[in-house]
Amino acid sequence: MRDPYLFVFAQVHEDFRVPEILSIAELNGFTIAFSESPDPSRPFMVLELEDEQHARILARRCILIKAIYEYYGRGSTYEELHEANKGKRHLWSRYIKNTSFKFNVTAHNHTVPQWRQREVVESFSYMDFQGEIDMKNPDIILGCFEEYPSRSGTTREKHEGDGDFIQVWFGRLIEDGSARPLVKKFDVKKRLYYGNTSMEAEMSLLMANQSLASPGKLIYDPFVGTGSMAYTTAYFGAQFFGSDIDGRQMRGKEKQPGIIRAAAQYGVSSRILDLCTFDVTHDPWRCGELFDAIITDPPYGVRAGAKRLGRKKYRPDLPRSSPASIDDQPYIPPTKPYELAELAKDLVLLGRYLLKPGGRLVFFLPTVTDEYQEVDVHTMLCEGMEVIANSLQDFGSWGRRLVTVRKTTAETYPAPSFDAGISMASRAVDGVEEGTSHVPAHQDFRRKYFEGFRKTGESDK
Structure with a gap:
């Protein structure tokens, strides 16, 4: 009863x-x-x-x-x-x-x-x-x-x-409620290490709860940055692994990595298993179903844009790159922009591969308020993945949605190839008639943001 x-x-x-x-x-x-x-x-x-x-x-x-x-x-x-x-x-x-x-x-x-x-x-x-x-x-x-x-x-x-x-x-x-004081405990301004893209404390705690962080869980952040999600998930008892294409974000300028220093401030450094530098589309994973949850705030171009390995344009006139140059300087691989709609789709595919059955993918997705439709979130889904929560943090002309996706299948899938393949606009999704195209509101978000979210045909006054 x-x-x-x-x-x-x-x-x-x-x-x-x-x-x-x-x-x-x-x-x-x-x-x-x-x-x-x-x-x-x-x-x-x-x-x-x-x-x-x-x-x-x-x-x-x-x-x-x-x-x-x-x-x-x-x-x-x-x-x-x-x-x-x-x-x-x-x-x-x-x-x-x-x-x-x-x-x-x-x-x-x-x-x-x-x-x-x-x-x-x-x-x-x-x-x-x-x-x-x-x-x-x-x-x-x-x-x-x-x-x-x-x-x-x-x-x-x-x-x-x-x-x-x-x-x-x-x-x-x-x-x-005894959990609300944690918002002050994890206040970014009081943290030993943070950056301009660090997630605010309240949101990182809410994301940790959505990921079901608890002792015995293994959680991964593929865009870890300065580690905001590492501290809260580890505080709730989970073991944490993080990666980023830019290792400088994780390390900082001191000898001890910045994320480890901040984790020690909260008494959770022993739960940070490792931090690795690699492109999520060229990852080292050789098997799937490793993690109980994937939790991340992917870069969407307002304060930092997403990158992936590759050149913006193919230049046949340039000599082939070599990891070891003649003067023995460190090789810095070229990167190109990672469009948000493609990133979101790839993130769901990565989640299906790396999550255990029943595992959760929790991430933020920015959207344009006047353009958003419920079907936008479904454009990035794949077989075996289901949206169970979609919460809006409203900023007026735009907002960001905390999307929680659950892996509903026990079937084993191959590692995703992360090829652009079919464009997002032409993917068949529920609620859109076959043969029609649907462009989600988060596509080309960076351009829309810096144009002030002007509608097509609208000019500056």
């Missing part, structure tokens, strides 16, 4: 909440039931769990959870709330005798004045709690939350609109 719980979320990254809690539930072997369709614009959500311990597990691991409460009721008025709460007497009656307690009355998008906080607390007098009121260390904490509409961008008096809430929620605190 499932019981309802009130989840209170941090009012950030709304699109990431449900994928995160579902991932942590899967990691710990339990399920979550939705009694109603979740509304990501609101910080409150009622979900059903089989055990109170499951709520504690989620509160201790999910980055976006502020607190979880045993759910007693809600209403558009306090009269409705009290009726709902009386119907849950079997849940709270055991606390009536000999239980110290504390009431918290707070609001979202509003500040409740103290005099009315007292009124609200007194309105629950029918619960007849006989224990002591303990404001410092109570046996239970009861939370009452008033939800108000957003008034951002408007000027108003301090308590204007007090009492005009959309809904009021009530429950007993199970556990405060």
Whole structure:
């Protein structure tokens, strides 16, 4: 039998909440039931769990959870709330005798004045709690939350609109979210080694949760850069392997590699198995199904563009390159741009080859807001790979989507060749009629970004 719980979320990254809690539930072997369709614009959500311990597990691991409460009721008025709460007497009656307690009355998008906080607390007098009121260390904490509409961008008096809430929620605190402080712990500005492409702490933690990072897991980042995903996945207990086409990003300028120095700062350097320099399209892997997850933020050309080995244009007049030149200088192989749409397609193929059955590929994909369609993500899929989450971080005219793909097949596939082959625009995908072409919004993203996302035919003014 499932019981309802009130989840209170941090009012950030709304699109990431449900994928995160579902991932942590899967990691710990339990399920979550939705009694109603979740509304990501609101910080409150009622979900059903089989055990109170499951709520504690989620509160201790999910980055976006502020607190979880045993759910007693809600209403558009306090009269409705009290009726709902009386119907849950079997849940709270055991606390009536000999239980110290504390009431918290707070609001979202509003500040409740103290005099009315007292009124609200007194309105629950029918619960007849006989224990002591303990404001410092109570046996239970009861939370009452008033939800108000957003008034951002408007000027108003301090308590204007007090009492005009959309809904009021009530429950007993199970556990405060203890994972959110990790955002400060992994703050890039406090890190010993970082670069201009380092992923912000909150996003790298969310990505680690999507990858199901945990002890016994082996996780790979093929575009590791300065190692933002290495620290968070290793912190959650996973073993980490990273590679990049540019070894300077991983090493830094000191004798000890920068990623190892930063990992030592977080006490996880022993979980960084190795860091290698190679092009992901010319990788050294000789067998597949090695990793439990692949997690990465591929370069898409805003701060750094993706590269792969090869020349931009073939020059028959140039002498053939040799790894050992006449003056014995280090050989630097030529590179050429790696178009984002091709990179995304190749990344999925690489994931199918390197992931164990059931393994996850977690990566960011930038898109143009006005051009994006749901089918865009499916243009890069291949047989045996399925999208299970697609969350948007919105920046206005563009955004980036955290895409989570699961390997659904146990069939063994050969190593991908990474040939351009069929163009992205002509690939057959679900939802697009055969014979028609579909150009995903992330194709030529770099050019669109520096052109200011102007539509075709639109000129500068």
